[in-house]
Every structure is written in C-alpha cells, then in structure tokens.
Amino acid sequence: MVSKSLDQNRPHRKLSTHPSNWIRPLASGLAVLDAHGEPIFHIDATRIADTVIVTHGHADHARPGHKHVIASAETLAIMKARYGANFAERVTALRWHETMRIGDVDIHLVPAGHVLGSAQIVLDYEGARVVVSGDYKRKSDPTCAPFEPVPCDVFITEATFALPVFSHPEPLLEINRILVSLKQFPERAHVIGAYSLGKAQRVIALLRQAGYQEPIYIHGALQKLCQLYQDHGIDLGILAPATTGEKGKPQQALAGQIVIAPPSALADRWSRRLPDPLIIMASGWMQVKQRAKQSGVEMPLILSDHADWNDLLATIDEVNPQEVWITHGREDALMRALSLKNMTAKALHLIGYEDDAE
Amino acid sequence: MITFARLLEKLLFTPQRNTKIQHLSEWLHHTPMPDRGWGLAALVGEFQSKKAKPALIREMVSTKSDAELFAISYDFVGDLAETVALIWPEPECRPNQPPPTLSEIVGALDHASADETRFLIQQWLDCSDTTTRWGLLKLTTGGLRVGASARMVRLALAQAYEAAVEDIEEIWPLLEPPYTTLFDWLEGRAERPNADGKAVFRPLMLAHPVDDNDVTDMTPDKWLVEWKWDGARVQLASGHDGVRLFSRSGDDISSGFPELTKSLSWHGTLDGELLAGTPDNIAPFQNLQQRLNRKKPSANLMQSIPVFLRAYDILLEDDDDLRQLPIEQRRLKLEKTVKILNHSAIDLSAFLPFTDPQQLISWRQQCREGGLIEGLMLKARNSMYQQGRVKGLWFKWKRDPLTADVVLLYAQRGHGKRSSLFSDYTFGAWMENPDNPAEPPILVPVGKAYSGFSDAELKKLDAFVRANTTQRFGPVRELEKTLVVEVAFDAISRSTRHKSGVAMRFPRFQRIRWDKPAIEADDLPTLMKWIDS
Numbered sequence: 001m002v003s004k005s006l007d008q009n010r011p012h013r014k015l016s017t018h019p020s021n022w023i024r025p026l027a028s029g030l031a032v033l034d035a036h037g038e039p040i041f042h043i044d045a046t047r048i049a050d051t052v053i054v055t056h057g058h059a060d061h062a063r064p065g066h067k068h069v070i071a072s073a074e075t076l077a078i079m080k081a082r083y084g085a086n087f088a089e090r091v092t093a094l095r096w097h098e099t100m101r102i103g104d105v106d107i108h109l110v111p112a113g114h115v116l117g118s119a120q121i122v123l124d125y126e127g128a129r130v131v132v133s134g135d136y137k138r139k140s141d142p143t144c145a146p147f148e149p150v151p152c153d154v155f156i157t158e159a160t161f162a163l164p165v166f167s168h169p170e171p172l173l174e175i176n177r178i179l180v181s182l183k184q185f186p187e188r189a190h191v192i193g194a195y196s197l198g199k200a201q202r203v204i205a206l207l208r209q210a211g212y213q214e215p216i217y218i219h220g221a222l223q224k225l226c227q228l229y230q231d232h233g234i235d236l237g238i239l240a241p242a243t244t245g246e247k248g249k250p251q252q253a254l255a256g257q258i259v260i261a262p263p264s265a266l267a268d269r270w271s272r273r274l275p276d277p278l279i280i281m282a283s284g285w286m287q288v289k290q291r292a293k294q295s296g297v298e299m300p301l302i303l304s305d306h307a308d309w310n311d312l313l314a315t316i317d318e319v320n321p322q323e324v325w326i327t328h329g330r331e332d333a334l335m336r337a338l339s340l341k342n343m344t345a346k347a348l349h350l351i352g353y354e355d356d357a358e
Numbered sequence: 359m360i361t362f363a364r365l366l367e368k369l370l371f372t373p374q375r376n377t378k379i380q381h382l383s384e385w386l387h388h389t390p391m392p393d394r395g396w397g398l399a400a401l402v403g404e405f406q407s408k409k410a411k412p413a414l415i416r417e418m419v420s421t422k423s424d425a426e427l428f429a430i431s432y433d434f435v436g437d438l439a440e441t442v443a444l445i446w447p448e449p450e451c452r453p454n455q456p457p458p459t460l461s462e463i464v465g466a467l468d469h470a471s472a473d474e475t476r477f478l479i480q481q482w483l484d485c486s487d488t489t490t491r492w493g494l495l496k497l498t499t500g501g502l503r504v505g506a507s508a509r510m511v512r513l514a515l516a517q518a519y520e521a522a523v524e525d526i527e528e529i530w531p532l533l534e535p536p537y538t539t540l541f542d543w544l545e546g547r548a549e550r551p552n553a554d555g556k557a558v559f560r561p562l563m564l565a566h567p568v569d570d571n572d573v574t575d576m577t578p579d580k581w582l583v584e585w586k587w588d589g590a591r592v593q594l595a596s597g598h599d600g601v602r603l604f605s606r607s608g609d610d611i612s613s614g615f616p617e618l619t620k621s622l623s624w625h626g627t628l629d630g631e632l633l634a635g636t637p638d639n640i641a642p643f644q645n646l647q648q649r650l651n652r653k654k655p656s657a658n659l660m661q662s663i664p665v666f667l668r669a670y671d672i673l674l675e676d677d678d679d680l681r682q683l684p685i686e687q688r689r690l691k692l693e694k695t696v697k698i699l700n701h702s703a704i705d706l707s708a709f710l711p712f713t714d715p716q717q718l719i720s721w722r723q724q725c726r727e728g729g730l731i732e733g734l735m736l737k738a739r740n741s742m743y744q745q746g747r748v749k750g751l752w753f754k755w756k757r758d759p760l761t762a763d764v765v766l767l768y769a770q771r772g773h774g775k776r777s778s779l780f781s782d783y784t785f786g787a788w789m790e791n792p793d794n795p796a797e798p799p800i801l802v803p804v805g806k807a808y809s810g811f812s813d814a815e816l817k818k819l820d821a822f823v824r825a826n827t828t829q830r831f832g833p834v835r836e837l838e839k840t841l842v843v844e845v846a847f848d849a850i851s852r853s854t855r856h857k858s859g860v861a862m863r864f865p866r867f868q869r870i871r872w873d874k875p876a877i878e879a880d881d882l883p884t885l886m887k888w889i890d891s
C-alpha cells in the first residue's frame with residue numbers, strides 16, 4: 001500500500017483486522033462475514049437473503065423478499081409503496097446517526113443525497129471504519145437530505161458517471177431551459193421523461209424553485225411516489241393527472257403545459273396523444289450528445305442523481321480513505337484516476353446493479 | 359460561432375427532416391456574409407482548414423488530460439470532437455473575449471503555422487462553453503455529422519432563396535467557399551454561374567438493392583442486364599478546361615490515374631467502373647486499392663498495376679445533355695464514343711443476353727466463379743439518367759456472400775450508443791501449430807466484425823463476454839475460445855499485415871452457433887481456397 005502525504009486531516013491507523021477479511025463481494029451482493037466466513041448481513045443484496053441493509057429504494061438496490069430489512073424510514077416507506085406491506089418479514093427503521101449493532105459490527109446511516117431516504121452505511125469493526133456510499137450525489141436537491149462526508153478507512157463507492165467527460169451543470173440552469181422553451185413553443189406539450197423514484201420529484205421541486213407555479217401534469221405511474229414525497233413534507237405544488245384525450249384525439253388542455261412521465265412512456269402511444277409533444281429527457285447520460293440522440297429526445301436535460309467525475313474525486317479526497325473499493329459503474333476510469341493520485345483502489349465487480357439506470 | 363454551434367445541436371436533435379430544413383434556412387437568413395458562406399461550406403463538407411488535423415487536437419488535449427483517461431472517455435463517447443469538448447477543463451479564469459466568428463476562424467487558421475494553430479484553438483476553447491467547444495472542434499476537424507446531408511442543406515438554401523434546388527446543384531461544382539458568386543446570383547446581383555463545356559462532376563444515378571423475389575418479373579423487353587464489376591465507381595469528364603476523374607462522391611482523383619486523364623480531343627462525361635489490370639486480364643480489388651491509396655503513383659506502380667475504365671453510361675457529349683434520353687439510346691451513343699475514342703484504358707461494359715428471368719438467376723450464380731464480379735446490375739430500358747437513388751429504375755443484385763465458421767477470440771466495447779456493450783469482435787480460424795505440427799492446432803485471428811447481430815443477440819453476446827473473459831488488455835477482453843460464429847464476407851485476400859496471412863472484406867455475423875464445438879470451426883486452408891485468382 002502506498003502511503004499518502006501527512007497533511008491530510010485524518011491520520012491513517014494501522015488496522016488490526018483489515019476490512020477485506022470481513023466485508024466482501026459475494027454473488028449475492030456485498031456482505032459482512034463472521035469469523036467462519038459466513039455472511040452476517042448483506043448490503044443491497046441482489047438475491048434473497050436473511051438480513052439486509054438497504055441504501056435506497058431504487059429497484060436494483062432494494063429487492064423484495066428478504067427476511068429482515070434495515071433502512072431509513074423513508075426507504076422502508078418507498079419499498080412498501082412499491083412492493084406492498086409484506087416486502088419483508090421484519091423491518092427496522094434507523095434514524096440518521098442512530099447506531100445499531102449486528103454481530104460485533106456497529107452500524108449507522110448518514111444521508112447520501114441521491115433520493116429521498118438514501119443512505120450511506122457506516123460500519124465500525126475492530127477500530128476500522130468502512131463507508132458504503134450506495135448511490136450518491138453532491139449537487140443540490142430539494143427533495144432529500146444532502147450527502148454527508150464521513151472520513152473512513154475504506155470507502156466503497158459507486159462509479160456510475162466515473163468518466164472525465166461527465167461534468168453535470170447546475171440543476172437550476174438546466175431546469176430553466178424548459179421554461180425558456182415553453183415561451184418559445186407555447187403550443188407544444190413539454191413532456192419530461194424522468195425516473196419515477198427521485199428524478200421525477202426532483203424535476204418538479206426544481207421547477208417550483210425556478211418559479212414555475214402552474215399545475216404540473218404527471219403520468220399515472222408517478223402518482224404513488226409523488227404522493228409519498230408530499231407525505232414526507234416535500235412541497236411539489238399542484239399536481240394533476242396527465243390524462244390523455246379520447247382515443248385518437250390529443251388532449252388539448254395539455255398544450256403548453258409541463259407533463260412528467262417515466263422514460264418508458266415517452267416512446268409509446270401515450271405520448272403521441274399529447275398535443276405536438278416536445279420530448280425532454282432528464283438524465284446524466286444526456287451529457288453525451290450521441291447518446292441523447294440515440295434515445296430520440298428533442299431536448300436533452302442534463303440532470304443526474306449521481307455524482308459526476310469531479311464530485312466523485314472530491315468526495316474521495318474529503319473522506320480520505322486508505323482504500324477505495326468500487327461497486328458498480330465505470331471502474332476502469334476511476335481506478336486510473338486514483339492510481340495517478342497514488343491511492344489504493346479495487347473494483348468489486350458487483351453484478352446486479354444497473355450501470356445505465358438513473 | 360455560438361449560433362452556428364447551436365444550429366448544429368438543433369440539427370442533431372431534431373428528428374423531423376422538415377424542421378431541420380427550417381432550422382437551416384432560418385440560420386441562413388439570419389447570418390451575414392461571409393460567415394453564412396463559411397458555415398454553408400462546413401455543412402456541405404467543403405470547409406477545409408488545412409491545419410486542425412485530429413492529431414493536433416489529440417496532442418492538444420494530451421496536455422490537459424491523462425492519456426489513458428482520455429482513451430477510456432473517447433471509447434465511451436465515440437466522437438473525438440465531443441470527447442475533447444467535454445473533457446476540456448474550464449480555465450481558472452475565462453479569457454475576457456467572446457468565441458470567434460466563422461470568418462475569424464478561417465482567416466486566422468489560413469495563415470497560421472502549426473504552433474499558432476494550436477495556440478489559437480486552445481484560446482478559442484478556453485473562451486467557449488461546452489456546446490461551442492463541440493461545434494468549434496467539429497468545424498475545425500471537418501466532419502460535422504449532425505444528420506444534415508449536403509442535399510438537405512441545398513434544399514434549405516433553395517427554400518431560403520426561393521430557387522430551384524436542381525439549379526443550385528448543377529452549378530455546385532463551379533463554386534468555392536464562401537460561395538460569393540452563388541449568393542450574388544441568389545440575391546439577384548449577378549447571372550447564374552455557367553457549367554457548360556467544363557470538366558465538372560455531375561451527380562450520379564444510383565441503384566437500389568434487390569432480392570431474389572423481385573427479379574421474377576423482370577423481362578428482357580423492359581430490362582437490361584450487365585455485370586456489377588468489383589471496382590470503384592468513377593466519372594470521367596473531359597472539357598475545354600481538361601480531363602478529370604471523379605470518385606463516386608465527387609472528389610477529384612485525377613492525379614492518381616494519369617493513364618485516364620491525358621487530354622482528349624473529345625468532350626463529354628462518362629460513367630463507369632475503375633478496374634485494376636487490363637480489359638483482358640482484370641486484377642482483384644485489392645490491387646486497385648493500392649492505386650486508390652496513392653495520390654501520385656510511381657511509374658513502377660503504374661506498370662505493375664495498370665488501371666482502366668469500363669464505361670457503362672454517357673451523360674454529356676459536346677453541347678448535348680444526354681441525360682434526358684432513355685438508357686437504350688445513351689448506350690448507342692456510348693458504343694460509338696468508346697469506338698471513336700480508341701483509348702487503351704477505356705472499354706465498354708457489355709450487356710448480358712437474357713431471354714427470361716430464370717436466366718438472371720443463372721447469371722448471378724456465375725458471379726462467384728469469376729471472383730471479380732460483385733453481382734448483376736439491372737437497368738430499366740427506358741430509364742433517363744437521374745441523380746440519386748431513384749425508385750424502380752436501376753437495381754443491383756449482389757452475389758451471395760461467402761461464409762465461414764470461426765471462433766471468437768477477443769471482444770471490445772463498441773462506440774457511442776453501444777459503448778456499454780461488447781460489440782466489436784475479433785475471430786479466428788484453426789491453423790497447424792507453427793512450432794510443432796504434432797502439437798494441437800492453434801487459433802489465429804482472421805478478421806473483425808461489428809455487425810450482423812440483432813439487439814437481442816448482442817445482449818447474449820455481451821453476457822457471454824462478461825462470463826467468459828480470461829484476460830483483460832485495457833479495453834480488450836480475451837475470451838474463452840468456445841463460441842463459434844458463422845460470418846459472411848464479400849471476399850478474402852492475402853495480407854501481410856495479419857499473422858494468418860489473409861484479410862476478409864466486410865465480414866459480419868450471419869449466425870451464432872451456440873451449438874457448435876469450437877474444434878469444428880473452419881481452418882485456414884479452407885479459407886484460403888476462397889482467395890481470388
């Protein structure tokens with residue numbers, strides 16, 4: 001291991017038990033192991049498991065069917081809304097910074113800034129601290145608690161947007177482009193494709209922040225989660241159902257209005273029943289024009305719920321770990337950048353998380 | 359430059375052709391000369407700033423980004439200009455000046471040394487935002503690729519000035535950026551420039567592909583048939599300003615083919631196939647490729663690989679525009695002309711006799727044996743010479759491709775939209791162990807393929823790669839040598855560049871043989887049998 005300069009704020013201790021002895025990637029996901037190498041609990045298990053700590057409610061991280069799920073109250077509420085009340089035999093809700101012990105490992109959650117309830121998981125064992133970031137971002141988001149950096153020995157990070165080409169612009173500047181376009185095309189329905197958990201509510205909240213007061217029309221698939229956000233005290237303003245007109249007739253009431261729908265609805269017949277729809281897609285992938293073009297959008301909106309390149313590197317600097325482990329995404333580029341900084345990094349090659357979803 | 363970059367972005371994202379034309383003609387309307395002319399040149403692909411080569415851009419970015427990180431990013435984005443535009447770091451403080459105008463760019467680059475060019479472009483990038491950087495780099499490296507063809511741009515021009523697009527296209531070869539004479543005519547200050555009697559490129563007539571079912575009702579009273587030669591489509595133009603040879607896309611390739619561009623007393627325009635060898639002894643396409651690669655061939659090369667034109671159409675002769683005549687009549691003219699020319703490097707592409715459609719099938723089956731013939735051309739007897747791919751008049755009916763069963767060896771991520779999937783494959787054939795023939799045979803790479811599979815197949819292939827990687831070399835994965843693929847290819851030839859000694863032309867996936875054991879794939883001697891002549 002290459003030692004780092006001394007002027008950084010957290011002195012590195014010698015670890016009696018290196019974390020790679022007790023936390024490992026298995027086929028079933030990242031797991032904390034006992035002395036015999038048996039899993040005590042998983043984090044975001046990708047297969048059904050006994051005890052699972054869930055970082056956040058996105059489907060590839062939060063799966064139904066585990067015996068015991070530990071998560072933030074918001075994440076548990078999201079899982080319940082998506083999978084029904086019986087998504088697990090038993091649940092434990094943890095408040096931010098509330099400690100729980102499983103085996104000899106102390107666990108607490110801190111906000112990750114990704115979506116409502118999204119958490120980083122802080123694990124303390126035998127004097128070593130491991131932080132599992134889950135998915136996270138550093139840009140402003142009125143719908144969830146901001147990311148909280150926790151200095152640690154091993155930082156287990158995502159790398160969805162870990163390429164130097166990703167530099168996500170200020171969210172409000174991007175949102176403003178919609179308002180400009182509405183003035184330019186006052187007769188066209190502006191349809192924004194946004195994932196139903198997190199992105200959709202963030203788009204709405206940002207539009208409100210930018211001063212847009214009109215009702216915002218939402219596709220039926222967003223109904224439940226928007227309600228859930230509002231129940232958690234997030235102000236989304238007036239929302240109305242985006243009912244299309246009778247068969248074959250565009251819904252004229254939606255001309256010049258903002259409509260939000262899951263990306264899958266953009267391509268199907270539903271959006272064709274809107275008056276002269278202008279298709280907008282809100283995603284970090286929209287930064288690459290060729291990709292945006294491929295997805296058939298007329299206005300790509302660069303809005304991501306993941307950390308961009310600079311934010312990933314800045315976050316790693318901030319938590320100043322001895323080692324960085326990478327769960328999913330573009331591990332090749334991040335490994336390279338960290339090796340240039342003489343940092344120890346390894347890719348866990350966890351499967352089951354979607355590189356492209358956001 | 360800012361408005362031009364925004365135009366490029368709009369063109370890229372606007373799906374509707376008409377809206378694109380609208381964006382274009384709006385931009386033409388609102389942009390003053392000479393910026394309008396330079397932008398137009400860039401849009402039709404005639405903007406040539408001589409110094410901003412991709413190599414220079416790469417060199418420039420290498421001072422701003424780690425080479426490996428750049429390579430990974432480029433591989434993901436799939437486009438040099440966009441990768442650099444995105445990866446370019448914001449300067450600590452932005453220079454207090456706007457990005458350059460199009461004419462400032464042309465003016466500055468025209469007289470700049472390589473060092474000055476680098477300095478200028480760096481400075482311009484530093485004072486631009488991402489989209490302007492992207493447009494600037496697309497412009498200075500040449501290839502815009504925003505989904506606006508030269509034809510679409512000329513249509514927009516016609517729309518903006520209420521002119522006939524044919525009138526604009528006919529004189530286009532006479533024009534040079536920034537097209538002052540064009541705008542003088544369009545804006546009523548001058549007469550339309552005149553192409554008569556000059557050796558300029560005329561738009562080509564193109565053929566549609568056809569398949570087996572379509573030929574059953576092609577009867578000899580309506581159709582003419584000839585071989586589709588495996589050469590390069592060219593146009594030979596002779597006028598009072600000289601003799602020129604143009605490539606299919608209208609590039610002047612005269613300097614590469616002195617045997618065809620000696621001055622002629624005859625004036626006119628011929629359409630035909632450029633072939634290597636002599637009329638009685640045609641050489642394979644690979645030989646022609648060596649001539650096409652040379653801007654100025656040596657006397658030696660010209661002697662070892664001569665070329666000739668096999669003419670199949672005539673467009674103009676003296677003052678007569680023959681394009682309005684049906685091909686039957688043009689052919690009579692052409693036969694006469696070729697005879698009168700009596701040129702050692704020009705001959706005639708003969709029509710094949712046929713009496714019923716069944717005969718077409720047997721003609722096509724003979725293509726393979728010759729090797730030098732790509733298939734059949736079918737032309738409607740009454741077809742006038744019209745530019746572009748006109749429906750129902752000319753058809754090409756290609757011979758069946760060759761196929762081989764090969765084993766996948768390496769995989770690489772694709773570019774752009776495919777950058778999350780492993781879609782570029784290197785495959786190999788069996789060869790006797792060169793060190794010791796008694797040892798088991800080895801697999802040697804014989805080609806690379808990127809296409810021919812469906813999206814669903816690509817997903818399965820990608821999963822196969824992820825589950826069967828034995829080693830990684832940067833972006834390349836070495837695979838467990840178990841998966842057999844049937845590839846189709848147009849031809850195979852000897853090559854010194856590959857360890858196997860062969861190179862395939864246009865290989866693509868035909869079928870994935872999940873069922874077939876690797877040891878049953880083809881060996882090199884089997885592939886060698888297909889080598890032409």
Ligand SMILES: [Zn+2]
Nearest residue numbers: 056058114135
């Ligand atoms: Zn997520």
Ligand SMILES: [Zn+2]
Nearest residue numbers: 060135353354
């Ligand atoms: Zn994720």
